[in-house]
Every structure is written in structure tokens, then in C-alpha cells.
Amino acid sequence: xxxxxxxxxxxxxxxxxxxxxxxxxxxxxxxxxxxxxxxxxxxxxxxxxxxxxxxxxxxxxxxxxxxxxxxxxxxxxxxxxxxxxxxxxxxxxxxxxxxxxxxxxxxxxxxxxxxxxxxxxxxxxxxxxxxxxxxxxxxxxxxxxxxxxxxxxxxxxxxxxxxxxxxxxxxxxxxxxxxxxxxxxxxxxxxxxxxxxxxxxxxxxxxxxxxxxxxxxxxxxxxxxxxxxxxxxxxxxxxxxxxxxxxxxxxxxxxxxxxxxxxxxxxxxxxxxxxxxxxxxxxxxxxxxxxxxxxxxxxxxxxxxxxxxxxxxxxxxxxxxxxxxxxxxxxxxxxxxxxxxxxxxxxxxxxxxxxxxxxxxxxxxxxxxxxxxxxxxxxxxxxxxxxxxxxxxxxxxxxxxxxxxxxxxxxxxxxxx
Numbered sequence: 001x002x003x004x005x006x007x008x009x010x011x012x013x014x015x016x017x018x019x020x021x022x023x024x025x026x027x028x029x030x031x032x033x034x035x036x037x038x039x040x041x042x043x044x045x046x047x048x049x050x051x052x053x054x055x056x057x058x059x060x061x062x063x064x065x066x067x068x069x070x071x072x073x074x075x076x077x078x079x080x081x082x083x084x085x086x087x088x089x090x091x092x093x094x095x096x097x098x099x100x101x102x103x104x105x106x107x108x109x110x111x112x113x114x115x116x117x118x119x120x121x122x123x124x125x126x127x128x129x130x131x132x133x134x135x136x137x138x139x140x141x142x143x144x145x146x147x148x149x150x151x152x153x154x155x156x157x158x159x160x161x162x163x164x165x166x167x168x169x170x171x172x173x174x175x176x177x178x179x180x181x182x183x184x185x186x187x188x189x190x191x192x193x194x195x196x197x198x199x200x201x202x203x204x205x206x207x208x209x210x211x212x213x214x215x216x217x218x219x220x221x222x223x224x225x226x227x228x229x230x231x232x233x234x235x236x237x238x239x240x241x242x243x244x245x246x247x248x249x250x251x252x253x254x255x256x257x258x259x260x261x262x263x264x265x266x267x268x269x270x271x272x273x274x275x276x277x278x279x280x281x282x283x284x285x286x287x288x289x290x291x292x293x294x295x296x297x298x299x300x301x302x303x304x305x306x307x308x309x310x311x312x313x314x315x316x317x318x319x320x321x322x323x324x325x326x327x328x329x330x331x332x333x334x335x336x337x338x339x340x341x342x343x344x345x346x347x348x349x350x351x352x353x354x355x356x357x358x359x360x361x362x363x364x365x366x367x368x369x370x371x372x373x374x375x376x377x378x379x380x381x382x383x384x385x386x387x388x389x390x391x392x393x394x395x396x397x398x399x400x401x402x403x404x405x406x407x408x409x410x411x412x413x414x415x416x417x
Contacts, residue, residue: 094166094169097170098170098172102134102170102177105124105127105134110122111124111125114186118137118148119136120138131182131184132167133181133183134178136175147251148178148251150253151178151251152166152178158250161244163218163219163247164183164246164249165180165181166180183248184240184241186239188234188235199329202336203376205298207245207373211245213290213362215246216286216362217363219286220283220363221362229286230254231270232289233269233303234293266289269302271285272356285356286362287356287359288352288356291350292348294345294347294351295311295345295352298341299311315349321342321343325342327345328341351365
């Protein structure tokens with residue numbers, strides 16, 4: 001009997017211990033959940049009024065007041081506190097730069113190289129020898145803080161040779177800064193509209209178009225999940241020392257979606273009419289903007305200064321894929337390949353078609369522009385080959401004739417002897 005009692009006591013004791021352990025585990029889970037919720041639900045910094053857009057080395061523009069991200073974890077503390085790791089590297093792999101280092105590298109923020117809606121951009125000469133561009137959130141920027149977070153989150157996982165590389169950020173002393181690779185040749189808009197720059201030749205324009213197309217193709221088809229840029233324009237295309245183009249400014253970028261109540265955002269002149277009427281933005285909205293950019297490269301005319309009317313007038317006089325010559329930028333002074341021009345213009349006209357479904361994909365666009373560049377290369381190579389062959393023939397003929405003449409003389413002399 002006593003054995004049964006002791007067994008019962010032991011069983012009850014074990015049950016109680018297990019119950020206590022389960023209760024402790026449950027408490028820890030609830031506590032941990034609450035800590036996480038309070039971290040992610042931190043209050044966002046107040047949004048301020050937007051600045052004026054302009055063509056800058058690292059430019060931004062927004063229209064409307066809608067946040068570019070819709071997430072329950074969009075509080076600034078999420079990635080300023082919880083997103084960081086030690087040694088100045090965030091969990092996204094992007095460096096966290098100390099404010100004092102950037103202050104020194106920019107000469108106390110005196111090396112201004114541009115300004116946009118986000119805020120001023122400074123050239124930074126780092127102690128390591130690197131030259132960087134520092135984009136500082138303006139105090140009166142309405143959308144800047146949201147776009148700031150969007151760029152850090154996006155560019156932390158997007159890597160392509162035709163996208164501007166975000167190398168780090170800084171969030172100290174009430175300032176928010178994005179740090180990029182410095183693009184020494186500035187924006188495409190500067191080269192198209194600033195008279196202090198030499199006009200871009202036709203070959204360079206086509207290469208720039210191909211670079212931009214490759215960057216967008218990566219966003220649409222290479223990134224997981226796919227990304228829609230939403231603000232393709234000449235001031236957001238930056239050029240390096242070799243005049244290779246990269247797409248910048250991802251503050252408005254989002255996944256494909258429909259939002260009937262969202263304010264229209266982007267840059268007028270480049271906006272897809274379908275997006276304006278339906279509030280639906282898709283990959284084909286980027287394609288439309290790219291088509292406008294292509295015509296901008298061809299005509300050297302700003303989309304906000306009657307470019308589309310100019311295009312429609314030219315389209316009335318074209319025959320299929322031919323007849324786009326009247327659009328060409330006068331700065332080219334006739335130095336362009338007519339066949340290439342018509343092929344690129346016909347492609348651009350397909351991109352701005354009213355029906356998004358009939359517009360080409362960025363992959364199709366890359367293939368067409370790659371074929372144009374390859375065809376040009378083959379033509380040049382063929383001309384060089386012809387020239388080299390002609391030179392070889394003229395060089396080889398002379399010694400042969402002289403050699404024959406010598407043989408004839410020798411034969412004659414021998415005969416006379």
C-alpha cells in the first residue's frame with residue numbers, strides 16, 4: 001500500500017514539474033512576442049513636405065503623399081536598431097557609416113554636386129581613397145524618410161552592373177543619408193540639356209539605352225520578387241567615367257500592384273496613361289517610361305516640353321519602321337546610322353503604345369537593342385577587314401611584279417650570253 005502511495009506521489013510531482021516548465025516556456029514565448037511587436041510597431045518619424053525636383057547627379061522626384069511601402073514593419077527603429085549588426089555592417093550587408101566620417105569626407109558638407117526632392121547630394125572623398133556620393137535627407141522632405149527606407153531595403157538585395165550601387169547609409173544626429181558609388185559623369189539629363197557638356201554622339205546614346213534596358217530587365221525578371229522602378233527618367237540615369245549608364249533612385253519602387261485609392265506618383269511626361277487612368281502600375285508602366293526615354297535620347301527634347309506631341313506628328317509621316325529622321329536631335333548634325341535610328345525609334349513607339357498588353361517586355365527590348373549594337377559592330381569589323389584586305393593586296397602586288405621583272409631580265413641576260 002505504501003509502495004502505491006509513494007508511486008502516486010512521484011507521479012504527481014513529475015506532473016507538477018512538467019506543468020511548471022510548460023508555464024515558464026509559455027511565459028517566455030509571450031514575453032518574446034511582445035518584445036518583437038513593440039520593436040516593429042515603433043512610431044515612425046513624422047513625414048514632412050516634399051522639395052522641388054530637379055535634374056541632379058543623384059536626383060529624386062515624387063508626386064502625391066502616399067507612402068512607397070505598405071508594411072507593418074515600416075517603423076524607422078526596425079532597421080535603425082534591430083536591423084544593425086556589430087562592426088558597422090547591417091544585416092542586409094550594407095555598411096553603416098559614422099556621421100563624423102562623412103562630415104570629414106565632405107568638408108563638413110560643402111562639396112555639393114546636386115540637389116533633388118530627397119535633399120542635397122555631396123561628393124565624399126573617404127580616407128580609404130574611395131570617392132562616394134552622399135545623399136542627405138532634407139529636413140523639409142515629405143516622402144524622403146519612407147523612400148530612404150525603401151532604397152536601403154531594396155538595394156541591399158539588388159546587385160547589377162546597370163544599377164547604382166548603394167554602399168551604405170547613416171542615421172545619426174537626426175540625419176538620414178544614403179551613400180552610393182560616385183558616378184563621375186553625372187546624369188543623362190545634364191548631358192542632354194546642359195550646354196556646357198559636349199553633345200552625346202549616336203553610338204553612346206544607343207549604348208546608354210541598352211544599359212538602362214539591361215538594368216530594368218534585371219529588376220523585372222532577375223530580382224526575386226520582381227521590382228518595378230516607377231520613376232524612369234533621364235535625371236535618374238547616371239553615367240560613370242566610361243559613360244556606362246546605371247539606373248538610380250529606387251525610392252518609389254514596389255512590387256506589381258493595384259491601389260485604386262493611391263495618389264499618382266512619378267514624374268509627369270514619363271507616366272503611363274494606363275496607370276493614370278486605372279491606378280494600376282505594372283512592369284509595362286516601366287516599359288512606357290523607357291519608351292519615352294528612348295525618344296528623349298533620339299530627339300534631345302524634354303518630355304515635359306512637348307516631346308510626345310512631337311513624336312505623334314512624326315509618327316503620322318512614318319511608313320511602318322521608316323521615316324523617323326525628322327525627330328533626330330540637331331546636335332547630332334546628321335552623324336547617325338539611318339537604319340539604326342529607324343529601328344530604335346520603331347521600338348520606342350511600340351513601348352509607348354496605348355495598350356500595355358501590346359508593349360514589348362524589357363527582355364524583348366534588350367534583345368532588339370543588343371542586335372542593333374552587334375550589327376553595328378559587325379559592320380565596323382567588316383569595313384576594317386575590307387580595308388585591311390585592300391592594303392594587303394596593294395602591298396603584295398608590288399614585290400610580285402618586281403620579282404617577275406627580275407626573273408625576265410635574268411632570263412634575257414642568260415640567253416644573250
